[in-house]
Amino acid sequence: MADTNNKQVVADIDRSLYDFKDVESEKDFYRMAEGLTEETVLKVSEEKNDPEWMRDFRLECLKLYNDIKLPDWGPSIEGLDMDKISSYVRHKSDMKGKWEDVPEDIKNTFERLGIPQAERESLAGVGAQYDSELVYHNVKDEVAAQGVIYTDLESALRGEYADMIKSHFMKLVPPTDHKFAALHGAVWSGGSFVYVPKGVKVDIPLQSYFRLNAAGAGQFEHTLIIVDEGADLHFIEGCSAPKYNVANLHAGCVELYVAKNARLRYSTIENWSKNMYNLNTKRAIVEENGIMEWVSGSFGSHTSYLYPMTILKGDNSKMEFTGITFAGKGQNLDTGAKVVHQGQHTSSVINTKSISKDGGIGTYRSSVIIQKTAKKAKASVSCDSLMLDSISRADTIPGMDIRTNDADVGHEAKIGRISDEAIFYLMSRGISEEDAKAMIVSGFANPVSKELPLEYAVEMNNLIKLEMSGNG
């Protein structure tokens, strides 16, 4: 029998799948000077050919950014120096609608990430952003024929949906929300706009993939999705970046509007490299009988602040958040969810799993707010944390604010380790300790992976295996 005391030494993940860097020629790229000034912001605005209101909005956001303090409650972001971050990097060619027209070096990158293959096999449309700009955007003809709009935000800003963008852009996440929402407002670039018309059900998912390839740069894409009455959409977001020795910043913003009787599922597998500060803001508002579902896997980043928020505005609206966070060596991932119940008979379910290993810090942080108007609201929170060694941290910091008696709120949190008995049992069946641990962790993550489309569940399970074994 194997010696159970001979503990497996778990190495860091081999990220070659994501960390590769294609040889790029600097002359093909336009890169704005590092730092954040009024001049930088105006330059971004000029590059984007912004309408006047957007240019003024950016300048207003810059003022807010300078005024708002850093949060005092989360992981340290001292290593992030905005004077060393370039807010805007783009390839000199324009966005393409045909894959074969995308520049070779960028195409290679996305080919290696499997994006075009995924598009062919399982997606209704794809947007691919490389650094600050979308380089490819395409939606299948049959989906477009249903009236579904899936385009880059800049085009939408100047086209027939301009008024819709103006009335929704940063209304759900106002730039006053926090320092990095203000930063986003000042220098946002790229991202997607999706509009699903009334009653249209998009059977297969749309996907946006964000790749930040440049060192010492920021990515500030904005995703705006409006799912109209009775419509249905699954949107998938993927993110990755190669690893550099300098800090990179991702301060994206996602605003989701779910109308009456509509449903939106928003899935993310985030696998930024471990020099990334991921300070992303995601928020959804749900009208009567609407359903918002979040599936969130956080594996990458050096530091994360990520708490997708749902406002259950309409009566009978529902939200479900399923998330997993895997914090490994050198990572401080502060993740969770926020929900505000406003309407009557609203319900929310938050179910999260967190794994900490090799000195990683995994923090589950949440807030559940039941406003006085939310009669008969139901909220249920379950957060489990798994510690894989004693040099890591796993903290749970959930908050609840309940302002009506006519609500039902339940909360459960558990923290612990893989039981010796479970490992012993699997080993007695001929499974190695390493495989037994990976198996148990995959089982722990199962409630999340089962919510993902098969291809993405496989990717997530592979990421867990890589994290566990280090054999990549």
Place this chain on the structure above:
Amino acid sequence: MSNDLNMKVNVLPVLTYNFLHVNDSTLQISDFNISDKNAPLAKELPAGVTVEKAVPFAEAGEIFKKNNDRILAPIDGHVGPNGDTSARDKDQALRTGMGADVDGLMTSLGATVDIYTVEEGVKADKPIVISYDMKNGEASLSGQIIHAKKNSEVTVVIAYTSDNDASGFVGVSTRLFAADGAKINLVKTQLLGEGFVHFDDIGGACLSDGKIDLVTLELGGCKTLTGAYVNLAEKNTVFTSNMGYLVRGDHNLDINYVADHRGKKTEAGMQFKGVLMDNASKTFRGTIDFKKGSSGSVGDEQEDALLLSEDVVNKTMPVILCQEEDVEGRHGATIGELGEDLLFYMQTRGIDELEAKKIMIKARLDSVAGLIPDPEIKQKTLYYIQNIV
């Protein structure tokens, strides 16, 4: 001399979103005079227990300072959690639930502390009973230290009472030191009048095999702040806590309890049962902190809050911090009104909704009041509950 009071207390061990307004509480009172800076003495002392009276607060923490190397033994490889606030209270002789500002207040206003010492091996045959019987308009600031020497055991009952319509202020610091194998049972029941502001700051430290058991009832007063920080410094130490509360009118209750697991095989079990009525508000912070090295430890906190009016505000922050693999931490909360199934069951037995609510309030509070060992104070508390219901 009149004073203005402005203290930041009950600071959460880790900060979180500011919009929740749970990171700390403020106790502000303008223009108030402390009429009594000494704690009332126990009516009688059990054999083997001595008391040193009216020791100035600043001089009273010697026992903790002397044992500092055991209470706060350095932890190799300790990494603080995100938003760590521990530095704020690092100068306290013993960390308490409400924190350093209470120590500052006690020292600056000249409050005194009675130090009760239980001799080694003594199992006190009856409880030490201390009664704060407050009159209208009185303001009292004082404290106790309970020092249970090796393998001793003692029960201390502290009661706060006044007329129902009385107003005033009672601030109390109670610090506990359970040496190796010692056990301290601390029971506090607060039955103050509707105009009383009350704070109760508790700190505790257990050395090897030491135990602290807290039973607290917060039933009166218009503004009550209470905190307990128990340091399970060494192996096989245990902290148990049972709190019952009732908050009515526009009153406010603010709680901050922390179990700090440092030793191996430590145990904490904290239960909070309560009822909010009318426009009442309550903030509960409960933290289980598994420090590196606390292998084999178990921590559990459960909250059961019954909300009986649509105008109540209930905030709950159940925190688990963990830097140790081999531990088990759990938290559960049930917050809301009486379940429809229970009400239906009661109604099938001929009990209407109002009566059912009374039964459930009484059941919650009586279950904690039943743990009071002193028959007179237990009776007084049960009578108080009966009257409210």
